[in-house]
Amino acid sequence: MKMVSIRTFNEMPTRYFAFGCSFVNYQWPTIADYIGVNFDQYYNLGLPGACNTLSSSRLMEVDELYNLNPETDFVTVGITGYGRFSIGFDYTKEGGRAWLTAGDTLVKSSPNHPFKSKLFAKQLDNYDWACYRSWAAIKTIHTVLKAKQIKHVIYSSIDNLRWGLDYKVTSQVQKYLNRIENYLNIKESLDEFSSKEQGFIIDHPSPRQHYLYLQKYFPTFDTEVTKNAFKFFNSLYTDEPRLKKNGPTQDEIKQWNNYKSNYIKESKIIG
Amino acid sequence: MKSRYFAFGCSYVDSRWGTVADLIGANFDDYYNFGNAGCCNTFILNRLIEADNLLKFNSTTDFITVGVTGIGRFSFVDKDEKIWITAGDHLIYNKNNPPNPNYPEKLKLLAFMIDDYSYAVYRSWVAIQTISTVLQAKNIKHIIYPSLDNLLYLTDYDLPKHTIAKVEEILKLCHIKESLDEFVLNNYPNRGIKYEDGNSDSHPTQIQHYDYLKKYFKEFDTEKTLQRYNYLENIFDYKSINTQGLNFYKSFINKHRNKNYKIWVP
Numbered sequence: 068m069k070m071v072s073i074r075t076f077n078e079m080p081t082r083y084f085a086f087g088c089s090f091v092n093y094q095w096p097t098i099a100d101y102i103g104v105n106f107d108q109y110y111n112l113g114l115p116g117a118c119n120t121l122s123s124s125r126l127m128e129v130d131e132l133y134n135l136n137p138e139t140d141f142v143t144v145g146i147t148g149y150g151r152f153s154i155g156f157d158y159t160k161e162g163g164r165a166w167l168t169a170g171d172t173l174v175k176s177s178p179n180h181p182f183k184s185k186l187f188a189k190q191l192d193n194y195d196w197a198c199y200r201s202w203a204a205i206k207t208i209h210t211v212l213k214a215k216q217i218k219h220v221i222y223s224s225i226d227n228l229r230w231g232l233d234y235k236v237t238s239q240v241q242k243y244l245n246r247i248e249n250y251l252n253i254k255e256s257l258d259e260f261s262s263k264e265q266g267f268i269i270d271h272p273s274p275r276q277h278y279l280y281l282q283k284y285f286p287t288f289d290t291e292v293t294k295n296a297f298k299f300f301n302s303l304y305t306d307e308p309r310l311k312k313n314g315p316t317q318d319e320i321k322q323w324n325n326y327k328s329n330y331i332k333e334s335k336i337i338g
Numbered sequence: 339m340k341s342r343y344f345a346f347g348c349s350y351v352d353s354r355w356g357t358v359a360d361l362i363g364a365n366f367d368d369y370y371n372f373g374n375a376g377c378c379n380t381f382i383l384n385r386l387i388e389a390d391n392l393l394k395f396n397s398t399t400d401f402i403t404v405g406v407t408g409i410g411r412f413s414f415v416d417k418d419e420k421i422w423i424t425a426g427d428h429l430i431y432n433k434n435n436p437p438n439p440n441y442p443e444k445l446k447l448l449a450f451m452i453d454d455y456s457y458a459v460y461r462s463w464v465a466i467q468t469i470s471t472v473l474q475a476k477n478i479k480h481i482i483y484p485s486l487d488n489l490l491y492l493t494d495y496d497l498p499k500h501t502i503a504k505v506e507e508i509l510k511l512c513h514i515k516e517s518l519d520e521f522v523l524n525n526y527p528n529r530g531i532k533y534e535d536g537n538s539d540s541h542p543t544q545i546q547h548y549d550y551l552k553k554y555f556k557e558f559d560t561e562k563t564l565q566r567y568n569y570l571e572n573i574f575d576y577k578s579i580n581t582q583g584l585n586f587y588k589s590f591i592n593k594h595r596n597k598n599y600k601i602w603v604p
Binding site: 123124127128130131154155156164173184186188190191192193196199201206207210211214215237239240243246 | 383461476602
């Protein structure tokens with residue numbers, strides 16, 4: 068498969084790196100997966116529940132491992148919720164270590180969140196600092212990609228419009244929130260876009276909504292290979308009403324993961 | 339165009355007396371010091387990103403130094419006090435080396451319930467790698483050097499291989515290998531200042547900062563630097579920590595550092 072929007076004039080393979088949360092890497096196809104089929108190599112560094120600092124950290128890991136370059140590479144970053152804090156390297160049930168990415172623990176606290184995440188949110192976190200962390204992460208991502216002249220699109224996955232309104236911050240922090248807008252290449256978040264259609268499945272945009280978002284905001288990637296991928300993905304998820312009600316079955320998730328593993332490159336990043 | 343110098347780091351950069359940054363600063367038209375006592379490396383990265391956002395680094399006029407601080411730190415904004423808590427290294431504490439009873443509860447929580455060595459190393463690696471990448475990509479002349487000695491992370495904490503590799507990478511990213519900490523330990527019988535009121539401060543002294551500059555920042559071992567060092571020695575007030583702190587602020591910081599910018603304070 069060949070990349071369409073960035074042509075290379077040599078034999079080097081084209082590469083696409085996607086960063087973000089579950090709106091990028093999930094149990095069904097996301098916008099990143101639709102874009103990814105257009106590239107020779109596709110790396111999905113999204114992590115469900117991740118915060119923006121984690122995306123920024125992973126970008127640095129990827130740059131160190133793969134030496135991002137303007138000739139072959141394209142990067143997308145899906146900005147996630149500001150009220151998140153990913154904690155490094157909790158012990159897993161299998162005895163390994165993994166990121167503790169519990170989603171939004173500050174404004175959407177839940178008794179089901181992991182103990183450490185609840186503790187952090189209750190004892191240490193606050194709206195001002197959370198906004199500053201996200202600003203610093205997004206500004207860092209923007210600075211690195213711009214300075215290295217990497218073609219990229221930064222867009223909002225999650226709707227953060229309630230920050231500064233419902234979630235009060237100081238006037239100085241409000242300025243930092245406003246600045247984040249300047250780093251976004253697409254103003255409408257995938258969240259807002261999908262809400263209009265009320266097509267969420269267990270709080271996530273459906274495969275179809277991801278595709279519609281791509282058609283609207285990434286039209287150069289709405290190629291024949293993308294259309295074919297969408298058709299194929301749809302054949303895996305035939306019953307959208309059931310999907311909306313119950314989520315995918317284990318078989319559907321397995322089928323999707325099998326398919327995905329054929330074309331997503333394994334990266335060697337930590338966690 | 340005015341030459342500009344930006345210094346980033348912890349208390350080894352911004353202290354109660356002159357540091358290597360204050361001495362280098364004598365050689366520039368504009369000298370900015372973004373050091374913050376007790377801060378972590380992520381804090382240093384964020385300050386650098388803020389400084390770039392506000393003052394637009396450029397390769398023609400600018401020089402930057404980054405003093406890498408302790409790995410076992412985590413700076414955060416206290417939700418009740420609304421201030422940055424930059425309290426130095428909390429990961430030095432464990433069951434065998436407990437903190438004193440007055441140690442803040444939130445830092446105990448961090449040290450014993452949330453943080454760990456691997457995560458701390460990863461955070462510092464990300465921060466220093468990002469700083470190096472940004473400055474290289476923007477073609478800004480810069481020196482990254484270790485302020486604090488982080489070598490214990492290679493030997494004493496029984497860390498997994500990939501974590502040790504990240505510690506080694508942090509050390510490789512430093513242009514100068516010997517930390518200011520090690521330099522003092524290797525070359526002087528004592529460290530710090532004892533004030534007349536009996537209190538002491540164990541940070542490297544002004545002469546130790548100056549000697550470190552002479553060894554590792556040779557191009558800044560100039561007449562201007564010597565004049566600044568002499569000035570800093572002349573204004574030193576040995577009565578107490580507080581009088582020296584106030585005096586240093588009034589007689590040096592106010593006069594010689596450019597503070598014409600507004601970074602975020604909670």
